[in-house]
Amino acid sequence: MSHRRYSLWLALALLVGLVPRLWLWYEQARAGVVYPGDQDEYYRGAIHIVLTGSYYDSGQWLRPPFLSIFLAGLFALFGMHIATVLLVQAVLSLGTLLLLAELARSMFESHRAGVMAAVLAAVFLPYASYASQLLSETLFTFLMAATLLLAEAARRRDLDWRWLLMCGMVWALATLTRPISLFALPLGVGLVLFSGLLRRIIRQPAVEALPPRRRLIGAVALVAGFVLLLAPWSLRNYAVHGHFILVDTNGGTSFWLGNLRAPDERELQFVWNETIPNLAERQQVAVARALENIRAEPLLFLSRLRNKAVSLWQFDVRLFAANAPIGITLDERSLAFAVASDVQYVLLLLLALVGIVFARRHEHHLVLLLWPVYGTLLSAVSLGHPRLRLPLIIFAFVYAALPLAHPQRIVAAWQHGERWRRVVLLGGVLALGLLWFARVYIPFGQSQFWLVQGNTERAIAAMPDNYLPYVAQGDRLRAAGDTAGALHAYDAAAERNGQSSYVQLQRLDLLRRADDAAGAQAAMDAIAAVGWGNNTLYSWAWEHLPPYLPEQIDIAAPAPGVLRACTRPNTTNAGRCFAGHTSGHRCG
Template sequence: MLDHQTLRKARALLAASRIALVAVIVLALAMRLWFWWIQARSGAVPPGDPEEYYRAAIHILHGGYHDTGKWLRPPVYPAFLALLLPAAGMNVAGALLLQACILSVGVLAFYTFGAHLFGRITGLVTALLAALFIPLASYASSLYAEALFITLLVAGLTALNDAIDRKSGRMAFGAGVILALAALTRAVGVYLIPLAAALIAWRAQSDGYRVWRWHHPAILLLLGAMLVIGPWVGRNYLVHSRLIVSDTNGGISMWYGTVRSDAEQAAGEARLAAVPNLADRQALALHMAWDIIRDDPVRFLTRMRFKIASLYALQTRSYAVGDVISIDSRGAPIVQNAGEYRLELTILADVQYIVLMLLAIGGFCFIPQPVRATPTLLWIGLATLLAALTIGHPRLRLPIVATVLPFAAYALIRLPALWRQPARFLRDRRSYAALGGSLVFLALIVSTQYIPWSAGIWYAAPGRAALDAGDLRRAESLLTLAYDANPDNPLRLIDLADLYLAQGDNERALELYRLAASMERRSLYAQAMRAITAAVLDNPAEAAAALRAIDGYWRTGNDLLEWAWNAQHMSAPSRVIPGDPAALGFYAGFAPATPDLTVGRWTLGEGRVRVRGGCGTLVVRMHGPAGRMVDISLDNWNIHERITLTGAPQEMHISLSGIRECEHNPELTVWFTSATGLLDLEMAPWYGGVAITDVQVTP
């Protein structure tokens, strides 16, 4: 009877844990879908890393690979993206939606990792932490390899731990395969493979096994990795005549981390661009980096310390120094830039980060078998060292934080025991190790920049609230105090510019937007509002200069166009030329500028233009591939027309006389819906529908 009851309890516990795990997966899915909704619906491809991954995926779909970029990217994430894009009809937003759904199931890898180290309950808590951690959730719907890399890395560390525990050659082989897939997702994983093999051999030797027993699993791990990486290395040798293990980005990143001035960077980039072979380009970058290090080794070592601090710094620091790139003054994302959020969400993410790291430090110190933490600690040390040698970007921190989640979960579960018996923990020497580690971590994230920022935000937060509520007098008083408290922060200038814009003083607003942009040239909000305000003041040169500044750092892609569509509150003009600086905010659903068009832009399959109507005629000038059909419709007016493209420039004339109260010139939203096709594999790898060159309402 007792055995039967025990069996029933065990089955009930197993069923409950499965239900809880399903609930965690659903929660992870909800979080990732929410981030997709707020950051990835535009279908835009951001410049930089996302564009390179996207280009590689498009080349894969056309039977090749992107071998002509600034550097060669690892193939796993582009291959993953190449599977998603056709399933989504070559729509980037749809592909990222599928990616978010698939990677939601990735919390199972965290469950397995935690359960293997500490048991099923810790595994569930680990999965829950992974589901709720804001950076992990946001990267799942972005065009970055981080989310997939982290999933593979966690699975690889789990297999590595299992291989060490069981001295299993089969598990070691599997760990090698998984770690190799991670290395072909992000090249930083390459260096973990030989270290993992050495760790397996060392652990087996330490446990007293014969030589062949500790050589055997280490060799199998390397063999598994070679079977995955080998074909990629062979392919690269055939194409580039050089040995490229994963990518050619590492050497260039190291050089970027050593440059001493903008002039040195510009000269170095020109030298690199002149080298056609990507492997030779990386070799040159390494050579330039070592030359700089030899010239001033003390500076390099000092910079390493600062890069480690930058790696572990809080994301809120961007607000403290005012180098926010992609968030507008009301907290809305302007472009898709994973890892940058509105202030409230940023603070919440940083609170999560601090709590998780402090818990993880305690978990490492109090783990029952400290040797089982060795693979994770090995990875943390490696990742930190590589960041110190290259670029201490906060994005590189995410794979570190993700791998410590089981230890944070273990410490979290043990917290009740700490509260019940605090004296026992105070007598434990491990408590002092945890305290020391916590103090080191806190020293890395503390910055004096938060002092003036805190003084300014004390007034800025209620000042922005008053501005949004229309209380301009109170807003002016508070925002002026905020600027006086923190005058070196361009965000405080932007607040004042928004205030003057609300007061109708467009010239003063433009002056402050321009000044804020000069303080932080990457501020897309300052540059975009500079363009919009200049257009209102009939200053096309200023508007064009602002958009050139955006294209110099980012690009005027559809994410920016969608934001401007919602942010633009000026009356629509009677004529809109997509791509014209004065038209920002009056067209959306369009691809970036392409070299085949000097005027106009291609739609992304569903574009729209907002114009001031009348009782005359809507004239649309367009062109596109012969035989493609384009549906043109006007919101709320039951006007629908279809035109078949001929391959030559065409005009479409639509009478507006049937619109009720057309004499009052109501604003019209004109929609263009069509199939899409690849514009140009190398020069413009976007899937465009129809090129709209002019939309005008004539009398």
């Protein structure tokens, strides 16, 4: 493939990737809502920079700064309009596709592999979804992909110190976005220093023959680039807080939250927030508490290591089986979206496994392969969640591109290659199956089968503790005009998943139509408690709930934020706006 054709195919991949990003931006970000938790803290950091020129230091912990700096730059360019900034971020996320394409092209010396890596990342729904959220996944994934590409460039140039210097600088930016990459630096330095000892694994004579002095200079350049960008932030933290804070104080708290002895121990965080004003000292207390918990119950710690590692790589569908979904947007509420994402995820990892097994020895990029192993170990000792794996699966797009770009090579290697490769491949598939399998999927799958058949009663019987069959039953009864039956079904769903904004919104709407103000207020309070009493939910309610025409309007009554079916002012009611029988005009 010529360079011109390669560029054209990459441009097409970017256009393909733009479609799901714009679609999901329109679905979940056009209202410009900032959700409580991580998003709110990144937003506060950005606003503080825009308004005062300094960072936000008065939260419950100190967040890494680079995402807030990035958002502040977008606010400065495009104004204080969150939806626009998220749209720009979604478009900029396409840059990750180009980095993955170049990494695959360089490793396999194949333009076709580069195109395939870009296409895989373009259509991957989780990447598209997080591209329009105020979270660090998109920026961190971009920076880690750039770090790995620079590491590959240095490897192919006999560990040229200039490339390693740039690699260290970008690595520092990634660490200032999410600090999980911090402790991987010694691993990278070790691979540079002792590359000769790894020759039997990487089989690269050029690297093997490098003199110790060149490897040492390369390692120093890598560390120097890293320190050059990280040190100013660390020194600033010491000046502000009087303690050495390398990047943030969130890591120590996450370590403690992942090693609680009892769920109610979490409440200590609010006590510390009130009684320990210094963020560094607050983190020290959290780390000490975590270590105390581990010493008190080491077996519990060991069992949780496995559970958190498995949780990191589990399916998104498991959230639905566990009655955990909260939001109203497509990626939060739709089981079909979760299934589609999981199917992509399974195919991606299986293809990557094929690529890893049948790649030639010199095509094994050790930093790239060790990155997900390192991330899994780190999650095992702190927190494990499917969202946290998104930056770790960079390797999967690169290696999955190989069998798609060169299937004949894979078939030939299967038929005529070493037997151990086939054994490793089958063993890897079995290991992934054991990693993904959970017994809850059996009754959940049976329940969903009956829902697809339209039999909600059998779906409920298959998994009575799951909220989804009751939601389907409520939707069906409401569409049929049986509001009392629908409310009963939604109540049953709320008993199983009281966090679901969709369920509580349906209850709120039906209860206010039944003049049950207390019940409607309770449903509205449940929505607000999980942070979804916002414009995204109100916009969804306007577009999806049927019109409601009360005899009179009480602006203090609980409602999902909008009024419907208001008449246009005329000569007899000039300046007035009241509920009537003419629909199609909004009144606020």
